[in-house]
Amino acid sequence: MLDILSIFALAIWNYNPKTIRMNQQKVVISTHINEVLEAEISACQHDRLFLLVDATTRQYCLPLVETLPCLQGAQVIEIGATDVHKDLDSLSHVWQSLSDGGATRHTLLINIGGGMVTDLGGFAASTFKRGINYINIPTTLLAMVDASVGGKTGINFGGLKNEIGVFNNAACVILDTEFLKTLDEENILSGYAEMLKHGLISNEKMLGELLSFDIEQPSLAELQRMVADSVAVKQRIVTDDPTEQGIRKALNLGHTVGHAFESFALARTPLLHGYAVAYGLICELYLSAIKTGFPTEKMHQTVQFIKEHYGKMAITCDDYPTLLQLMTHDKKNVSGIINFTLLGNVGDIRINQTATKEEIYEALDFYREC
Numbered sequence: 001m002l003d004i005l006s007i008f009a010l011a012i013w014n015y016n017p018k019t020i021r022m023n024q025q026k027v028v029i030s031t032h033i034n035e036v037l038e039a040e041i042s043a044c045q046h047d048r049l050f051l052l053v054d055a056t057t058r059q060y061c062l063p064l065v066e067t068l069p070c071l072q073g074a075q076v077i078e079i080g081a082t083d084v085h086k087d088l089d090s091l092s093h094v095w096q097s098l099s100d101g102g103a104t105r106h107t108l109l110i111n112i113g114g115g116m117v118t119d120l121g122g123f124a125a126s127t128f129k130r131g132i133n134y135i136n137i138p139t140t141l142l143a144m145v146d147a148s149v150g151g152k153t154g155i156n157f158g159g160l161k162n163e164i165g166v167f168n169n170a171a172c173v174i175l176d177t178e179f180l181k182t183l184d185e186e187n188i189l190s191g192y193a194e195m196l197k198h199g200l201i202s203n204e205k206m207l208g209e210l211l212s213f214d215i216e217q218p219s220l221a222e223l224q225r226m227v228a229d230s231v232a233v234k235q236r237i238v239t240d241d242p243t244e245q246g247i248r249k250a251l252n253l254g255h256t257v258g259h260a261f262e263s264f265a266l267a268r269t270p271l272l273h274g275y276a277v278a279y280g281l282i283c284e285l286y287l288s289a290i291k292t293g294f295p296t297e298k299m300h301q302t303v304q305f306i307k308e309h310y311g312k313m314a315i316t317c318d319d320y321p322t323l324l325q326l327m328t329h330d331k332k333n334v335s336g337i338i339n340f341t342l343l344g345n346v347g348d349i350r351i352n353q354t355a356t357k358e359e360i361y362e363a364l365d366f367y368r369e370c
Ligand SMILES: NC(=O)c1ccc[n+]([C@@H]2O[C@H](COP(=O)([O-])OP(=O)(O)OC[C@H]3O[C@@H](n4cnc5c(N)ncnc54)[C@H](O)[C@@H]3O)[C@@H](O)[C@H]2O)c1
Pocket: 054, 055, 056, 057, 060, 061, 081, 082, 083, 086, 113, 114, 115, 116, 117, 119, 139, 140, 141, 142, 143, 146, 147, 148, 149, 150, 151, 152, 153, 161, 162, 179, 180, 181, 182, 183, 184, 187, 190, 273
């Protein structure tokens, strides 16, 4: 039996209903991937089918769907795994494979992988013959709750992350935590940091559930429901503000300092994105507490959870100027003013905040000492 628990096409934040109607994206929460995928493929008219995987998802994730009768004629395109391959060479390989395989404007591309595959595959599909349909099947927690939804596609270029890309929604995103069985603990935690962010910008109930969940030994069935709640948060925000003019900036919570930590770590031991976000959340909750009245006991609860599960990246006060400079160069800033998304309370989002150098240094002190 087709088991679709939820189809999100939410229009809750409806002060701009026109945008909402234009930008609904179908997200299907599945527990029987084959049945759901078959239904979604047949709902998406196509002549040929291509599957995009990376070397790792070919090994661990493709076997979960490849016996599906409707995929028997599908051609598989493989690219290298991880973000270092989210580049022009891989993109060119995908375009070439589509072209060589006889893809037309009516061909359907199915991306099976983490955010690297869904970003690059989404961009390849959006540009091949001026755009073909694509379906995302995210296989990491980060891609499930974040990267695969919301229409941002692209590649890294010239040493810059996500420098080239377009906004274009997948025809459908299918979420199934069954894929997470083979994902390592670090990548689970990395995605979970984005779920914590979604809890913080939503409500106490969701945050409370996240802080008490056993993420070290997760029940995939429970996680499936939490993933559904979490992706619905992103979904309703991007539906309302698809191109980040306003409320989509809520999703940047933890990311101004987080991106600085991430870039800083590149020169030492690279950090997974979610770890950098978790550390960024510590600093930005502190800024929220001193600048926008975020309750300190709620800050401590979240900080405690992060310390316990994510550890810490060692920094000293000698690193502050470099970190500040990295924050100043964040591409979200306008006229060199560092832009933060802060909170007045759980769910009380304050976009377009700024902070002085002293306040930022204080937040970094807090990070080191907490
Ligand atoms: N478009 C957006 O809105 C958005 C948002 C956040 C992040 N991103 C992008 O997403 C990317 C990061 O995504 P990610 O964290 O999923 O990384 P990733 O896609 O590189 O996956 C991480 C690793 O896990 C492996 N993997 C994937 N699924 C697996 C599974 N089920 N079992 C075992 N191994 C598996 C991958 O092969 C890879 O080695 C970055 O490129 C980032 O820029 C995009």
